[in-house]
Amino acid sequence: MATAPELDSATTQALRAAMGAAQSGDLPAAAAIARAALAEAAQPAPLHAFLGMLSARAGDLAGAAGHLRSAHAARPGDTTIACNLIAVLIDLGDQAVALEIASADRAFADPTLRIARYRGFLAQALGLLAEAAEAYAFVLARAPNDFESWNNLGNARSALGDYAGSIAALERAIALDPAAAPTRMNLATALRAAGRRADAETVLRAAAADFPDDARPLHDLYVQFKSDARHEEALAALEEAARRDPDSAAVQLKLGIEYGLVMDPEGAERAYRQVLAITPDERDAYLGLAIQYEHTNREEEFAPLIALGEANGLEIGALSFLRALEHRRAKRFEEGLACLEQVPPEIEPERTAQLRATLLDRLGRSDEAFGWFEETAKRHAANPSEPLARAGELRAELCGELVKMTPAWAASWTPAPASEHPAPVFLVGFPRSGTTLLDTILMGHPDAVVLEEKPPLNLVDEAIGGLDALATMDAGAIAGARARYFEEVAKLTSLAPGQLLIDKSPLFLHKVPLIQRLFPEARFILALRHPCDVLLSCFMSNFRLNRAMSNFLRLEDAAELYDLSFRHWERANALFALPSRRIVYERLIEDVEAEVRPLFDWLGLDWHPQALDHTATAKARGLITTASYSQVTEPIYKRAAGRWHRYRTHLEPVLPVLAPWVEKFGYSL
Numbered sequence: 001m002a003t004a005p006e007l008d009s010a011t012t013q014a015l016r017a018a019m020g021a022a023q024s025g026d027l028p029a030a031a032a033i034a035r036a037a038l039a040e041a042a043q044p045a046p047l048h049a050f051l052g053m054l055s056a057r058a059g060d061l062a063g064a065a066g067h068l069r070s071a072h073a074a075r076p077g078d079t080t081i082a083c084n085l086i087a088v089l090i091d092l093g094d095q096a097v098a099l100e101i102a103s104a105d106r107a108f109a110d111p112t113l114r115i116a117r118y119r120g121f122l123a124q125a126l127g128l129l130a131e132a133a134e135a136y137a138f139v140l141a142r143a144p145n146d147f148e149s150w151n152n153l154g155n156a157r158s159a160l161g162d163y164a165g166s167i168a169a170l171e172r173a174i175a176l177d178p179a180a181a182p183t184r185m186n187l188a189t190a191l192r193a194a195g196r197r198a199d200a201e202t203v204l205r206a207a208a209a210d211f212p213d214d215a216r217p218l219h220d221l222y223v224q225f226k227s228d229a230r231h232e233e234a235l236a237a238l239e240e241a242a243r244r245d246p247d248s249a250a251v252q253l254k255l256g257i258e259y260g261l262v263m264d265p266e267g268a269e270r271a272y273r274q275v276l277a278i279t280p281d282e283r284d285a286y287l288g289l290a291i292q293y294e295h296t297n298r299e300e301e302f303a304p305l306i307a308l309g310e311a312n313g314l315e316i317g318a319l320s321f322l323r324a325l326e327h328r329r330a331k332r333f334e335e336g337l338a339c340l341e342q343v344p345p346e347i348e349p350e351r352t353a354q355l356r357a358t359l360l361d362r363l364g365r366s367d368e369a370f371g372w373f374e375e376t377a378k379r380h381a382a383n384p385s386e387p388l389a390r391a392g393e394l395r396a397e398l399c400g401e402l403v404k405m406t407p408a409w410a411a412s413w414t415p416a417p418a419s420e421h422p423a424p425v426f427l428v429g430f431p432r433s434g435t436t437l438l439d440t441i442l443m444g445h446p447d448a449v450v451l452e453e454k455p456p457l458n459l460v461d462e463a464i465g466g467l468d469a470l471a472t473m474d475a476g477a478i479a480g481a482r483a484r485y486f487e488e489v490a491k492l493t494s495l496a497p498g499q500l501l502i503d504k505s506p507l508f509l510h511k512v513p514l515i516q517r518l519f520p521e522a523r524f525i526l527a528l529r530h531p532c533d534v535l536l537s538c539f540m541s542n543f544r545l546n547r548a549m550s551n552f553l554r555l556e557d558a559a560e561l562y563d564l565s566f567r568h569w570e571r572a573n574a575l576f577a578l579p580s581r582r583i584v585y586e587r588l589i590e591d592v593e594a595e596v597r598p599l600f601d602w603l604g605l606d607w608h609p610q611a612l613d614h615t616a617t618a619k620a621r622g623l624i625t626t627a628s629y630s631q632v633t634e635p636i637y638k639r640a641a642g643r644w645h646r647y648r649t650h651l652e653p654v655l656p657v658l659a660p661w662v663e664k665f666g667y668s669l
């Protein structure tokens with residue numbers, strides 16, 4: 001601001017009086033004095049500057065900007081006026097105009113460096129990163145111990161792709177102020193961008209240790225571990241972040257999602273309930289709870305959840321989705337469709353499309369239903385994880401394995417050593433062939449322990465190196481792999497002496513060579529169902545998009561995988577003469593006892609009639625991890641047998657691929 005000697009006496013006196021009133025706390029009087037003096041002032045800039053300051057203090061930002069613009073126009077070289085105007089414009093959200101005031105010429109002529117700091121901040125906020133970096137570098141050349149400018153320069157350089165320069169700046173900022181936790185996270189981000197992920201992890205772990213009450217380093221570790229597919233470590237980091245900041249709804253919401261992914265419904269529900277305790281109308285917590293209730297056969301909880309959402313002001317779109325689920329449970333299919341009309345596109349788009357398709361199917365509106373099943377698949381196919389590409393990789397891998405599975409290859413195997421444990425029984429069959437119904441019946445037998453699509457065999461397969469390693473395994477390697485399998489089983493369930501272990505996973509159809517290498521005495525239960533019904537049901541189901549299930553997003557891919565899977569199974573049978581027994585879905589749903597009792601005899605299990613009460617077993621088992629979770633708690637129904645006839649026109653393109661298997665398994669087209 002200009003000094004008093006430059007002013008006429010009337011303006012000087014007015015300013016003194018106005019300042020005195022302001023100092024005594026009478027801001028209205030101060031403003032009145034200054035405004036009265038403006039009319040006669042020969043040099044009004046100081047009065048405008050003073051009124052701008054008063055207006056800003058009173059919260060009148062627009063008025064402040066008007067006075068400060070007038071002052072700045074009269075005295076463009078006054079740094080204080082320029083900085084005050086810049087600050088008010090920032091508060092008004094007018095960053096572009098503020099940057100015009102903080103011009104390069106003005107910033108670099110200001111010995112106080114205040115305008116240069118503003119210029120760096122504003123340019124960075126507006127995405128003008130080169131200008132921001134230039135401003136910060138100017139400040140640091142004259143104030144080398146300015147921690148904040150080093151931090152900001154590091155962020156600007158990182159955004160420009162100058163990761164080495166960014167890392168150097170951020171490391172300097174940390175050296176100047178080691179207690180600034182956010183700078184540690186900025187450094188980790190720059191290190192990751194530079195490809196130095198291990199160094200980023202080290203920085204974050206140190207920050208987590210140095211700031212034991214700060215959840216942010218743990219959350220950043222979670223994000224890094226997730227992107228590196230280190231899922232167990234990611235969950236552990238997120239759990240610790242939630243412990244440090246239990247009142248963060250965002251962290252709790254992510255925790256609920258992660259618990260759902262690892263099949264921990266109790267943990268997921270606990271986290272979602274914590275979200276609602278913090279933010280009672282958080283949409284995604286209600287949706288997450290509904291999904292958990294679906295998968296744990298607690299659909300009776302939909303109505304109380306809807307009532308809670310209504311009481312807490314949950315938005316109508318989410319409420320309508322929940323109501324549609326409840327209508328489906330109660331078989332009010334038309335009402336369910338009506339509710340879906342009120343669900344906006346951003347709410348569970350894949351589930352909403354699949355739910356609509358299911359309701360249409362139950363109403364017999366087959367062509368409409370198929371269109372919505374196709375729409376569901378398209379939405380899934382757009383996932384950034386590129387599910388269609390991953391699906392193709394699996395099919396290509398199976399093609400390659402079929403080429404390798406020759407009689408000479410099998411004959412080259414050395415004999416496997418004797419096992420300390422009885423060989424498991426493996427329940428296989430293409431997905432949606434009734435394997436979940438069958439494994440639920442088997443679970444009802446006290447002498448059977450059923451693993452439902454658990455990872456032990458896959459972990460062993462990964463550890464030994466897949467099919468290519470089988471022929472070269474010696475007795476020690478086989479014994480070690482076998483021991484690893486049972487170690488992993490022990491982590492999941494306790495196996496009492498005399499109990500029969502049944503390892504169920506449909507697509508172990510193409511793991512038979514591995515099973516035969518580890519357990520030459522293993523027996524197989526093969527679940528069969530009409531191939532057309534199987535394929536249609538796979539296309540209609542809402543699977544998690546691993547590389548196997550991603551094949552069900554297109555009928556042609558599903559048909560190719562079906563063909564490859566059974567060619568794999570038939571080739572393994574030809575090589576190893578597998579002891580197996582077929583269970584046919586259509587016979588199972590007609591007469592459960594007639595189909596299952598001979599199976600129990602074949603397995604050496606005494607007859608237990610209570611095993612036929614599959615609904616009681618399903619409700620007692622809790623989480624069902626397959627797409628059949630909503631069916632196995634119902635009485636056995638026959639509506640899905642032969643359903644493919646209603647969709648025959650849509651299946652026509654893949655019937656030539658399925659026809660040989662239809663004939664082989666005793667069905668017809």
